[in-house]
Amino acid sequence: MLNRTIAPESKPVESITLIKPEHIKLDNGCNIFSFNSGDQELVRIEWIFQNLRFDPAKPLLNVAVNTMLTEGTSEMSASEIADRIDFYGAFLQVDYGYDHSQVVLYTLNRHLAKTLPVVKAIIGDSVFPESELETFIRNQQQKLQVSLQKNDVLARRAFNKAIYGDTIYGLAANFEDYKTLHRDDMLAHFKKMYQPSNCTILVAGKVDAEALQLVSAAFGAEWPNYTVAADTGNPDMQPAGEHFYFIEKPEALQSAIRMGLPMINRTHPDFPALQVLNTVLGGYFGSRLMANIREDKGYTYGIGSGLSSLEKGGAMFIASEVGADVCRAAVAEIEKEISVLKTELIPEEELSLVRNYMMGSLLGSLENVFSHVDKFKSIYFSGLGYDYYDRYTETVKKATPEDMIALANKYLDLDKFYRVIVGKY
Structure with missing residues (x-):
């Protein structure tokens, strides 16, 4: 008889195998x-x-x-x-x-x-x-x-x-x-x-x-090319000089917060490690932003952070909607959590949980052949090979608190953050 009072044994994900085309x-x-x-x-x-x-x-x-x-x-x-x-x-x-x-x-x-x-x-x-x-x-x-x-x-x-x-x-x-x-x-x-x-x-x-x-x-011989080649070149990102934007809505019950800064994309060697740092900050339900601003303070139903990887650049962003009367306090708490990442080592227990979560999420995302194709698209259109996922898994599994605090100080400069508030502040 199965004893349901005992949790099943868990094992770390060692590697993943992707279908190659x-x-x-x-x-x-x-x-x-x-x-x-x-x-x-x-x-x-x-x-x-x-x-x-x-x-x-x-x-x-x-x-x-x-x-x-x-x-x-x-x-x-x-x-x-x-x-x-x-x-x-x-x-x-x-x-x-x-x-x-x-x-x-x-x-x-x-x-x-x-x-x-x-x-x-x-x-x-x-x-x-x-x-x-x-x-x-x-x-x-x-x-x-x-x-x-x-x-x-x-x-x-x-x-x-x-x-x-x-x-x-x-x-x-x-x-x-x-x-x-x-x-x-x-x-x-x-x-x-x-x-x-x-x-x-x-x-x-x-x-x-x-x-x-x-x-x-x-889609072969019967599909000819046009006489003019496709011009697909685009200029690089051009961030604005102004870093704070406030759109006031006097009657608003909630204020929308969007914070972040230009960031490296998937082609940069630091990107996988930065994904680990982002997950700690706001990349899953047990993240620090959720624990602080939702669970502890009760300022919002949800808050998260993410990394966007585009052909000509990328960004890190934090997004939430909070009670209009606590908007300023919520921004202060977000900035505090970023500062903590730059000054205090992440406890090994917390980082281990994040590592297991990320490896499990990666494995769980490969449920069928279509999921494998989506993984291929991420690397192919970034000019990368399958060794990217080897580096990704190794980086996630071996991420240390020292790695994370170094990355936080390298990339999360609060003076360079863009802040957008819509509602009351």
Whole structure:
């Protein structure tokens, strides 16, 4: 009989094993990476494109073009595209990120030959109907109007603008920006961006020879490059000179806090160790910020910190919404916790808990082949190899209190922090 009063024995995670892809480069310059794993007759295919150079005069082109890919081709309307995908029990979506945009298809293997032509049509023949563009602009302006009433949204927009400056990362769209969207510009943008030399295809699931052949044939010789190469270069981050921003809302019951500073990204050797430090500070439910500002002080329901890794830089940020009457006290407590990290060694018991949490989280995140693909994307688009995860696991397992206090003093300079408050202060 199992004795449930005795906790099961726990063992540390020693290492992880990642599924590595097969690689094909087609004659048109398109790269295909395939991850064959699993018995279910299902595949996920991602077409990933690097966004074109950010144009401050037309700031919404990248996101608008990607979002409207499924709104119609020369032969299919938006409803016909949706009906064809639904008929085969497949799922199609478009996703936009600061550095890359993608089209994602989930489909059963036996329906791949029927669903791939739909994706091929939207990637090669989207037309952005004028009526759909007008609807898109109207809907986005309405969403923006609602979002701008939220303190946390205003804080995030102001923080990103301060940290990243006039780059795509710092974009805070306004009503006037949507007036710069015109169909001709979107068509020109589409032709330059959605071409094979600017595309990486990731195929995961039960990827047999037939499935790979279907993908290669559909997006190979019959998909030519445009006459103009994709210009994907972007300027580096341009942090603002001002470090404190206060947007007053006299009637606010809660104040949104956003604090942080420009930071290294995944390509820097210190990044894995910095993730350990961030986890101690505010990266999980048992973090110091949660213990102090939620559990002890009761200033908020939730607070956390994080690291963003982008192609042209990164940032460390702390975010929370607290009672308006305790906002100033909450900021002081955040700064105190940062100062403690710089002056006192983290107890070995606490650091051991964080190490085990991070290793367990990494292992738990690899639940299926699609999770392995996501890990691949993190390194591939950062120009890194699989040895990154070897370094990551070794760094996490061997992190010492001395390492952490050295990192805190190297990177967490409170004089360089940006602080954004929306509400009362």
